[in-house]
Amino acid sequence: MEWETDEFGASHAGRAAPALADGSEPWTTHFDADSGRLGCVPGDWWAYDGTLRAPLATHLRGVCACGWRGAGLHPIDWSRVEEERPYDTEIPGPHADWQDHIEHVEARTVPVPAELDALVAELDMRLRSLADDAPLAALRVVAVLERLVGRVGMVAAFHTRADEVPWESVGRALGLTEQEARSRVASYRYRS
Numbered sequence: 001m002e003w004e005t006d007e008f009g010a011s012h013a014g015r016a017a018p019a020l021a022d023g024s025e026p027w028t029t030h031f032d033a034d035s036g037r038l039g040c041v042p043g044d045w046w047a048y049d050g051t052l053r054a055p056l057a058t059h060l061r062g063v064c065a066c067g068w069r070g071a072g073l074h075p076i077d078w079s080r081v082e083e084e085r086p087y088d089t090e091i092p093g094p095h096a097d098w099q100d101h102i103e104h105v106e107a108r109t110v111p112v113p114a115e116l117d118a119l120v121a122e123l124d125m126r127l128r129s130l131a132d133d134a135p136l137a138a139l140r141v142v143a144v145l146e147r148l149v150g151r152v153g154m155v156a157a158f159h160t161r162a163d164e165v166p167w168e169s170v171g172r173a174l175g176l177t178e179q180e181a182r183s184r185v186a187s188y189r190y191r192s
Contacts, residue, residue, distance in 0.1 A: 014098035018048040018057030046086030062097035070097035110173040153188030
């Protein structure tokens with residue numbers, strides 16, 4: 001199970017990671033098809049239950065695709081983990097730690113002017129209402145916004161490259177990995 005935000009996507013996808021009694025993370029465990037663990041992906045915390053030669057995880061921590069590892073260790077109560085659907089087990093501690101990490105990521109991004117932030121929030125609210133009441137009108141507005149986004153994005157991407165802003169700075173300003181920042185800028189720069 002991964003957690004993502006709309007804004008930062010895969011650059012900051014989070015999840016709960018298993019931790020052993022000493023606080024270390026176990027090596028990735030791979031399962032063969034006959035193990036009875038179909039559906040487990042290497043790294044799924046519930047696969048580390050001490051059976052089938054898997055290490056026993058005693059705690060969980062929040063982790064992020066960017067490499068961040070939460071300092072908090074949250075005990076696992078294996079008696080509360082449903083055997084048939086372990087992925088449905090609530091794990092609020094690691095998720096809260098990851099959300100705190102996301103708040104720190106957002107705090108390091110380039111600020112959006114307050115009036116634009118408020119305008120976007122109001123536009124979102126109005127478009128959702130319009131989509132319910134007049135879906136065809138909402139589709140027309142969405143098309144207009146897509147064209148606007150394409151034009152403004154192309155100009156912003158051009159200036160970002162013309163100003164030779166380092167990719168690391170672009171990534172930090174957008175809250176993305178350097179690779180995703182390159183991809184984002186390219187998606188606007190080369191729009192037709």
